[in-house]
Amino acid sequence: MRYAILLLGAPYSHQAAHSALRFARAVIARGHHLEAVFFYRDGVHNAARLASPPQDEPHLVDGWTTLNQEHGVRLEVCIAAALRRGIVDADEAARHGKQGHSVQAPFELTGLGQLVDLGLECDRLVTFGA
Amino acid sequence: MILHTLNRSPLESTVYRQALRALAEDDKLLLIEDGVLGALPAQQALWSSLPGRLLALAEDLEARGLSEHCATGIEVIDVDGFVRLTEEADKVVSWY
Numbered sequence: 001m002r003y004a005i006l007l008l009g010a011p012y013s014h015q016a017a018h019s020a021l022r023f024a025r026a027v028i029a030r031g032h033h034l035e036a037v038f039f040y041r042d043g044v045h046n047a048a049r050l051a052s053p054p055q056d057e058p059h060l061v062d063g064w065t066t067l068n069q070e071h072g073v074r075l076e077v078c079i080a081a082a083l084r085r086g087i088v089d090a091d092e093a094a095r096h097g098k099q100g101h102s103v104q105a106p107f108e109l110t111g112l113g114q115l116v117d118l119g120l121e122c123d124r125l126v127t128f129g130a
Numbered sequence: 131m132i133l134h135t136l137n138r139s140p141l142e143s144t145v146y147r148q149a150l151r152a153l154a155e156d157d158k159l160l161l162i163e164d165g166v167l168g169a170l171p172a173q174q175a176l177w178s179s180l181p182g183r184l185l186a187l188a189e190d191l192e193a194r195g196l197s198e199h200c201a202t203g204i205e206v207i208d209v210d211g212f213v214r215l216t217e218e219a220d221k222v223v224s225w226y
Contacts, residue, residue: 001217003216008226014163015137015163015164015190016137016163016226019137019162019163022189022209023209023212023213026209026210026212026213027213029210030210030213030214030217032213124216124217124221124222125221125222126216126222126224127222127224127226128137128224128226129137129224129225129226130226
């Protein structure tokens with residue numbers, strides 16, 4: 001089956017991000033295709049490339065990145081939710097006259113229409129809310 | 131069958147009431163995250179309308195030291211079982 005995950009929770013504020021990552025791994029382990037994880041609302045903080053948790057704690061940003069590298073899972077970040085929270089890639093930083101950027105590949109800033117497409121195209125869309 | 135998940139403790143949030151209102155006859159409710167606090171025997175009166183259709187996630191019970199305190203009649207499943215349930219369900223509705 002084709003799966004997609006919608007994640008609404010910021011890391012460390014709620015368990016949602018950990019739950020979503022655990023579920024993502026289990027979906028893949030059962031032989032399904034995980035098309036994408038869509039990060040929306042406070043969930044966009046999962047894409048913060050500068051996140052540096054203590055070394056003895058799970059590293060969520062690395063966890064998502066590994067899913068992309070090993071299984072081709074797209075990491076789609078709602079651009080409207082991201083920009084207002086200071087989650088910007090290099091292009092958007094330049095456009096808004098900001099120095100530095102907080103998002104890099106494989107995370108991609110994208111529109112809410114992508115979430116609608118995931119809901120239409122995938123067999124299952126599972127939300128982890130906060 | 132629609133699978134509903136609930137991630138808030140019924141002691142801290144009343145969202146479980148909305149979930150219960152929305153559950154159709156053959157739907158199932160899976161308690162996850164802080165929702166597993168609803169699996170304690172003291173909370174069982176809340177779920178009287180769901181005989182055999184209430185589940186709790188093993189990993190989240192374990193993380194809270196509640197594995198041995200789950201009420202009888204609640205089916206405990208791990209995350210692999212969670213995925214399997216989403217395969218069986220037509221769709222998944224999350225309450226949070």
